[in-house]
Amino acid sequence: MAIRNILLFSYLGSAMESTKLSSKGQVIIPKSVRSAHHWEPGLELVVIDMGEGVFLKPKAPFPASTLANVAGMLKGRIQPKTDEEIQSAMVSAARRAWRDSH
Template sequence: MPTTSLSSKGQVIIPKPLRALHNWHPGQKLQVIDMEDGILLKAAQPFAETTLEQVAACLPYQGKTKTLAEMEEAIRQGAEEADRDRG
């Protein structure tokens, strides 16, 4: 089993055969996970960029379509309720 040392800067060299086995290259982002018996290093999985439309598409509206007048009325009612709550 390969061993390594912790430098005074807190750096650890991961042996080359292990880096090659996991396809880790310089600059690779790693997750550092605290385990009961040590530390686990895993390649960080970057999230793909998403747009607001993609996020919104995950939460489809399931009610009936509202008109602009209905939305404005709901906003007015909400504002009135907030005013009453503030006293």
């Protein structure tokens, strides 16, 4: 069974830790790294080949979208607000925030 050493680098710049690659290609990510990133069992990771190593990041829960894909989704479902309504809501929110902070 051939086992190769692999170095894991934390994206947060934490201390480097090492682990081993199993004969099945599995790697155990150290608990300190999983905890620092709040990675729980079952989390899907994207593996990006960086040439001299790999980068792991959580898989996005939804596919990437563009403005063109989502523009107009709510059309007809909500009544647009006027500039005056928006301004009034912003002033009310600012007053509430100031009042709550004092």
